[in-house]
Amino acid sequence: MRPLFSTQIQRHESIIAKNKTLSDLLSSAGDAFPGSDYRPPDHKNWMSGLDPGRLRVDQIVWPGTHNSATDEIGIRFISRPFARCQSLSIYEQLVAGVRALDVRVQEGRRVCHGALATYGVDVVMADVKRFLSETESEVVLLEMRTEFGHGDPPGEYLVDQLGEFLIHQDDRVFQKTLADLLLRRVMCVWKPMKSPSPKRGNPLWVAEHLRDDWIDTDLPWTKFESNMRHMGRQEPVSARKYSYRVENTVTPQTDYPVWSVWQVTERIHGYARLFMAQAVARGFGDRLGGGGKK
Structure with a gap:
């Protein structure tokens, strides 16, 4: 038991140290960046206040959520704490200002997170x-x-449900203005495991149009720096034909058990603005935009 107990203490100390590194950076550098003073009075309609006729898609940082449809997953007080990444419904998140959604599904058209399933895709x-x-x-x-x-x-189900709203796959979309998209208003990226990917011009977008660089860690500073390093390797948004997602979250690890996902994710969630401020400070400001930040 001593080695295990000692390891747990070391992991706890490491987490505290990584948290302090982020906290100290926020205290010393601040989280201000160009445009950070904008506070939309109405989160439900914040895009309408950004001059949609002039603002291009690649200039927008899309606030998003991770495992978006898990508000009712699992059994309350038993399995739910280990899989619930969001407490709000999809509708409530959109009203709160979220514009990039991450929904995991299984063959029965039910939303899931790992082995746990929740309501059907119909709810989403x-x-x-x-x-x-x-x-x-x-x-x-x-x-x-x-x-x-x-x-x-079946991917056809998504087209049947959202067909009238779907923005068709087109590389030129990223250089269009927000107003150009308002006749439809949903970019749906479909990432099947084995089924064929959508073809060019399809109402659904292929996986390559939404990229990220995920690392599995519960250490906030490690994730922060990994996100910064990977984003710095991307092309400027003006040259990209894809959205790049920054996963501003950390995940529980088996060598340091917790009773709830929230114990872990809260270690980094308060530093989203710091990430953008640091991106600008490190010369990566032209990489921000055109993708989701969760």
């Missing part, structure tokens, strides 16, 4: 359509992917 579709019906100038980036280890649901 209904929430998205409800939000679109209540707004006029808001665009949503929706990623639907088959969870690892599961079979693919």
Whole structure:
């Protein structure tokens, strides 16, 4: 027991040290960056206040969530704390200002996170359509992917449900203005596990149009620096034909058990603005935009 206990103490000390590194950086450098003083009075309609006729898609930083549709996953007080990444429904997140959604699905058209399943994809579709019906100038980036280890649901279902709103796959979209997209308003990236990927011109977008560089760690400073390093390797947004997602989250590890996902994710969530400020300070400001930040 002594070696195990000693390891746990070392892991705890490492987490505290990594948290302090981020906290100290925030205290010394601040989290201000060009445009950071903008505070939309209405989060539900924040895009409409950005002059959609002039603002290009590649100039927008899309606030997003990780495992977006997990608010009711698992059994309350038993399995839910280990898989619930969001406490708000899809509709509530969109109203709060989220514009990039990450939804994991399985063969039965149910949303899932690992082995745990929750409500059907119909609930997600209904929430998205409800939000679109209540707004006029808001665009949503929706990623639907088959969870690892599961079979693919039919991608045609997404087209059937969202067809009238889907922005068709087109590399030129990233240089278009927000106003150019308002006739449809949903960019849906479909990432099946085994089924064929959508073809060019399809209503659904292929995985290559939404990229990220995920590392599995519960250490906030490690994740912060990894995100910065990978983003710095991307092309400037003006030259890209894809969205690049920064995963501003950390994940529980088996060698340091916790009773809830929130114990871990809260270590880094407060530093999203610091990340953008540091990106600008390190010369990566032209890489920001055109992708989701979670």
